[in-house]
Amino acid sequence: MIREMRAAIFDLDGVIVDTAKYHYLAWKRLAKEYGFDFTETDNERLKGVSRVRSLEILLEIGSLNLDESEKEKMAAQKNEWYIDYIRHMDASEILPGSAEYLKTIRTKGIKTALGSASKNAPLILERLGISDLFDVIVDGNKVGKAKPDPEVFLRAANELNIPAAHCVVFEDAEAGIQAALRANMGVVGIGKPALLSEADIVIGGLWQLMVLSGE
């Protein structure tokens, strides 16, 4: 299907900024405390999904069955470590071409939104100084259902007042690509084609679109 892109909806972690490595480090540290290993391959399953769901997957990997209060403690601990990693971030950690691509499409009249599962999105955008590049911000504080549920993207389209058929989602996670497809939006995968085969097209990063546009 050929669609006119009237709105672009961006995932945050792994698309605009490389926070995926900090999520990974914090989860790995938590797994170690509980006596099991957590690999980069395991980490792929956590990308794009909410903190609570991520913890459930982590516990599944470690074959642990814990009560709710212990789980809450673990999620809080992980987030504390994660915030320690991200609080020192600055604009130098914006992934190549991301800010430029956002600025370019905005000059062409295309609306922009953030569609992220992260509750830390406001802090990250503030650290990077790019909050102004989004017309609408939908993050983990605003949605109840984790990707692959399409809620986050549908809400962004709704707030932008653009029909889903004219939205294109930029995503690095399998769960996010499924969410975009369920929302009936176009989807550009960012990362390795083998892992993101359901996307309409897969690129290595937003910098590639800047090269193609010749700007």
Ligand code: BG6
């Ligand atoms: C997503 C990440 O963007 O946000 C996931 O890809 C993460 O790895 C999720 O678990 C929730 O993030 P946070 O910052 O609310 O713990």
Ligand code: MG
């Ligand atoms: Mg992501």
